[in-house]
Amino acid sequence: MGEAAAATTGAGRQGDAVNDESHVRELEREMDRLSLEQSLRDFEIANARVIDLTKRLLEANEQIWDLQRQVEASTMRSLALTRPLAVFKQSSLGQIARRVLAVLRSLKG
Amino acid sequence: MSQPRVLFAITVYNGAAFVPDCLRSAAAMRPVETEVDVLVLDDASPDPGFSDEIESLCRDLGIDYYRTPRNLGIPRNVNMGLLRGMDADYDYVVIANSDVCFSERLTDTLVATALSDPMIGSVTSWSNNVSLFSLPNSDPDRYLSDQVTVSWLARLLERTFGTQAIDIPAGISFAILLPVPVLRKVGLMDPVFGRGYCEETDWSLRSLEMGFRIVLAPGAFTYHQGGGANVAAGLVSAGHTTVPENEAIIDMRWPEFRVQVADFEQRGELKRARETAIDAIMRDAAGRLGYVITMGGSAADVELDAPIVELSSRGARLVPVAHYLGFSCALHIEGEMTQAITSWFGRPPSEVRIFEPSATMHDLAAGFAALGSVIDRHVSYPTSV
Numbered sequence: 001m002g003e004a005a006a007a008t009t010g011a012g013r014q015g016d017a018v019n020d021e022s023h024v025r026e027l028e029r030e031m032d033r034l035s036l037e038q039s040l041r042d043f044e045i046a047n048a049r050v051i052d053l054t055k056r057l058l059e060a061n062e063q064i065w066d067l068q069r070q071v072e073a074s075t076m077r078s079l080a081l082t083r084p085l086a087v088f089k090q091s092s093l094g095q096i097a098r099r100v101l102a103v104l105r106s107l108k109g
Numbered sequence: 110m111s112q113p114r115v116l117f118a119i120t121v122y123n124g125a126a127f128v129p130d131c132l133r134s135a136a137a138m139r140p141v142e143t144e145v146d147v148l149v150l151d152d153a154s155p156d157p158g159f160s161d162e163i164e165s166l167c168r169d170l171g172i173d174y175y176r177t178p179r180n181l182g183i184p185r186n187v188n189m190g191l192l193r194g195m196d197a198d199y200d201y202v203v204i205a206n207s208d209v210c211f212s213e214r215l216t217d218t219l220v221a222t223a224l225s226d227p228m229i230g231s232v233t234s235w236s237n238n239v240s241l242f243s244l245p246n247s248d249p250d251r252y253l254s255d256q257v258t259v260s261w262l263a264r265l266l267e268r269t270f271g272t273q274a275i276d277i278p279a280g281i282s283f284a285i286l287l288p289v290p291v292l293r294k295v296g297l298m299d300p301v302f303g304r305g306y307c308e309e310t311d312w313s314l315r316s317l318e319m320g321f322r323i324v325l326a327p328g329a330f331t332y333h334q335g336g337g338a339n340v341a342a343g344l345v346s347a348g349h350t351t352v353p354e355n356e357a358i359i360d361m362r363w364p365e366f367r368v369q370v371a372d373f374e375q376r377g378e379l380k381r382a383r384e385t386a387i388d389a390i391m392r393d394a395a396g397r398l399g400y401v402i403t404m405g406g407s408a409a410d411v412e413l414d415a416p417i418v419e420l421s422s423r424g425a426r427l428v429p430v431a432h433y434l435g436f437s438c439a440l441h442i443e444g445e446m447t448q449a450i451t452s453w454f455g456r457p458p459s460e461v462r463i464f465e466p467s468a469t470m471h472d473l474a475a476g477f478a479a480l481g482s483v484i485d486r487h488v489s490y491p492t493s494v
Contacts, residue, residue: 014146018171031175034192042300
């Protein structure tokens with residue numbers, strides 16, 4: 001009997017029922033049924049979420065590609081604009097201009 | 110009229126050190142206004158022999174047991190209880206952890222609180238360990254974990270607070286009551302929270318969005334050991350009390366939640382309830398057991414099963430702080446100290462223990478002696494100065 005004497009809850013119905021084999025089997029069958037049904041629902045929900053997330057991932061990937069293309073295009077434009085300046089700085093005229101600038105700065109200082 | 114039917118679902122995952130005591134506590138519940146069926150939901154505990162032992166214990170205790178065919182994680186295991194509650198047409202489902210000790214009439218108090226307003230969507234029991242809503246205690250495992258203490262505290266708090274409901278930002282599923290009609294509207298815990306943590310926060314916020322109230326019942330008390338089992342099970346890291354990934358989901362779904370928590374703390378309603386509760390604990394214990402005043406020493410020096418009032422000097426003032434069963438409170442009293450303390454407790458102290466007295470304390474001791482208190486001197490101190 002163990003602790004059964006001290007073991008009733010509520011109106012005391014449950015203590016008797018738990019030791020009835022048909023109640024135990026019935027509960028297990030009901031819980032298995034609920035578990036299976038809910039697992040299938042959980043699977044459907046999880047599947048729908050994966051599909052939704054995959055769609056959003058693809059959209060986000062597309063955005064990333066677009067942004068990368070924009071960055072590359074901007075870099076190219078920037079290079080196109082800065083290259084003549086670099087060429088000028090390397091030329092004799094550029095060298096002279098730099099010295100003139102240095103003299104002007106020292107006169108100001 | 111038939112009584113409200115409550116399915117009391119206890120989620121279990123390993124825990125040989127604490128689950129049996131929890132189940133005995135559940136089986137020992139004696140509600141008088143509710144009809145309770147206890148169902149243990151064993152989430153395919155992997156410890157060898159554990160599930161067989163728990164199933165056998167459940168049979169001995171006369172409570173239902175179900176072991177899932179494979180591990181589901183907390184949210185989906187909780188959902189098994191919620192589904193059973195809806196499927197079998199219960200009126201309420203209680204979801205409880207397995208490292209707790211229940212009071213005899215827990216379901217009566219939780220249901221009565223829920224019935225106080227039809228818009229209440231969940232009722233969380235008060236506890237020593239219920240996140241930021243806890244009733245603070247210095248060593249709950251030492252002082253509060255036994256059935257007798259839990260039942261006494263629960264009766265006392267029920268007398269003090271009745272069916273009062275404190276609105277809180279989110280329920281805590283260590284011992285939470287959910288009305289089945291609300292469950293049918295709000296739905297189950299979201300399995301996106303994986304092995305668990307924060308799923309009840311998400312559920313609470315969904316219910317709040319639908320207009321339901323999320324409340325704490327200060328009139329109910331459940332001892333809760335806390336997250337040790339979850340650390341052991343690898344659910345949370347040592348030193349952590351939650352799962353950061355799941356908090357990130359809450360932050361994303363409910364960006365206003367942290368502000369709501371801060372607003373709740375600012376409201377001060379829980380602080381007042383804590384003060385009321387600890388005052389009631391001190392007065393009730395002193396009424397039954399008497400109380401002792403220590404002067405100049407520390408309450409920690411005194412091993413006593415009764416409230417201890419520690420009188421210490423703070424500048425020119427004497428500050429009385431009461432201690433009992435790990436609870437502490439400063440006594441906010443005015444006027445002459447002997448009369449004020451006697452009046453606060455409704456009786457003079459049974460004993461006054463003097464450790465390092467000052468002249469003021471000597472006068473006080475003389476005052477208490479005149480009221481019949483025993484004076485116990487622990488220092489060589491003259492009887493008159």
